[in-house]
Amino acid sequence: MANKALFVGSNRPDLSYTSLVLDTQGNICPSKIKKLKSKKSKMSRPKKLRTYIPENKAETSPSDLLKTDENIVLVGKPGIGKTALTQEMLKLWTERDSEELDYMFYFDMRVTSEFTKNMSLEDLLFSVFSEPDTGKEEVLDDIKNNSDKVTIIFDGITDLSSSVVQKLVKKDLLPDAKIIITCRPDDEDDFFSRDFVRMEVKGFSEQSIKTYLSATLGQERKKVLSSLELLTLCHVPEYALMVAACFSSEDPPQPCTITEVYINIVRFCLQTNSNKTKTKDLNSFINNKGKELLSLAQVAFQATEGKTVNLTELPCEDSCVLSFLKPLVIKVALTERETTYVFLHYTMQEFFAAMWLLKNPDKVKDVFQQCLTQEMKHLRHLI
Structure with a gap:
């Protein structure tokens, strides 16, 4: 019932259970994690995004x-x-x-x-x-x-x-x-x-994503399924809910771009983690957390520029801002563990990276020029 409340208008969906992928293989050994991360960093962006769907x-x-x-x-x-x-x-x-x-x-x-x-x-x-x-x-x-x-x-x-x-x-x-x-x-x-x-x-598997979006959006699901960024994002059921809620709006302004969808998702996540229910309170909260959000945006830009998803250091200590990251703990010795951090989805990292670039307009020309090179062409998605 709480999830249905996110959908405005008369077409509120019947949100029954949708199948989830369960992996029973147990913990992956540290060497395999490193190998997978190394392989993933060398993939083209479409292939990298596809790896998110189990x-x-x-x-x-x-x-x-x-x-x-x-x-x-x-x-x-x-x-x-x-x-x-x-x-x-x-x-x-x-x-x-x-x-x-x-x-x-x-x-x-x-x-x-x-x-x-x-x-x-x-x-x-x-x-x-x-x-x-x-x-x-x-x-x-x-x-x-x-x-x-x-x-x-x-x-x-x-x-x-x-x-x-x-x-x-x-x-x-x-x-x-x-x-x-x-x-x-x-x-x-x-x-x-x-x-x-x-x-x-x-x-969600790809079939579960399609089942969920059919139930929540009907024919409108085609807008999401035609976008690889949104399709792969929807493997996380909470994000699938947010994307569906964004596209289900009968009243303007309905999101027309992926950027607008991400703005809604980021605001919703901050609202949930800060318990700010009113728009005015949320806007004030975001303004007050500007320094912490920009520190997260800066490390996102640096990681994207370096074609990696691994953050070796946390940009701040604010738990609400850090909710966009997940830790990855690797056991390197009997009593020693190495922790790196990754964004919940690669396109979320790109969104924060783009936000940092907007706040540093003197860097925009350089990034545009880098996009024209073969080595840095991955930055065009950030643009």
């Missing part, structure tokens, strides 16, 4: 995850569909035709105020979640004695500061319960163990 080799469905007895860690970058996946599992669980008594608990770990450090299992299940009208002790005893009938989802977990959550994850409580965790890649080391199966949520 291939759907062997489809794993929410129903499959619901049926398995294994504990699962669902890993993925922001907006990639982790929450949608777990909520689809909840929906399927409620629709089952089963006479067996079992229990499903879902916790949004981003609502941190609900989870106190020393809360009990009873507090977690019955205070945070739902308390039975009668027979609370009987229900709790049944849960403890038949923990193999219990599934618990911790969505968006970042740490194990609550002792009861820690005990459940480590199987000190309800040892036979099925635990499902969703987290971002930089948090997974704290939860991933031999007892959990790792699955990476990689977003």
Whole structure:
């Protein structure tokens, strides 16, 4: 319902679940990551953009995850569909035709105020979640004695500061319960163990993008599908939602260029991460963050000029501005890790790079001249 509210006018789509690509291969070794990054940097821009869309080799469905007895860690970058996946599992669980008594608990770990450090299992299940009208002790005893009938989802977990959550994850409580965790890649080391199966949520395949855009835009989808930049951007479901919302507008000004779509996406992301709901407040927030945004734009320009997607240093410390980046941690030794940063999508890097160029007009002539050379022709997309 919250997503439908982004669509103006009378044609609000029915936003049902769209298939996501799940990769069960586990962690990629550091040498392979470096090799892939090196290969990607040498690709032509169309081929580089195509690498963002994941291939759907062997489809794993929410129903499959619901049926398995294994504990699962669902890993993925922001907006990639982790929450949608777990909520689809909840929906399927409620629709089952089963006479067996079992229990499903879902916790949004981003609502941190609900989870106190020393809360009990009873507090977690019955205070945070739902308390039975009668027979609370009987229900709790049944849960403890038949923990193999219990599934618990911790969505968006970042740490194990609550002792009861820690005990459940480590199987000190309800040892036979099925635990499902969703987290971002930089948090997974704290939860991933031999007892959990790792699955990476990689977003929409090309077919899923087309299915989603057909449901949200109808014939208007052709405007998006004809643009490689927007098509590949839509592999992230949250971005697909934003692109669809931009193109669904019945009232002017409807976005006519990719730049306008990106401006909407950037403003929406800043609005979401800053909790500024009013346009006036958002404009003031963007003005106040001008220095930090331009520092991000500068490193984006330098990376684009150098034909790389890797940022070795963060441009600032502002978490809202840095939400456009994702960390990539490579284990280089037993106790040593190397962290680089990349934009959530290559064209987002180009957008920020172009913004920096606009703010430095004395550099524009040089960039135009560089675009004419074979070595720097990739900069024409920035223009």
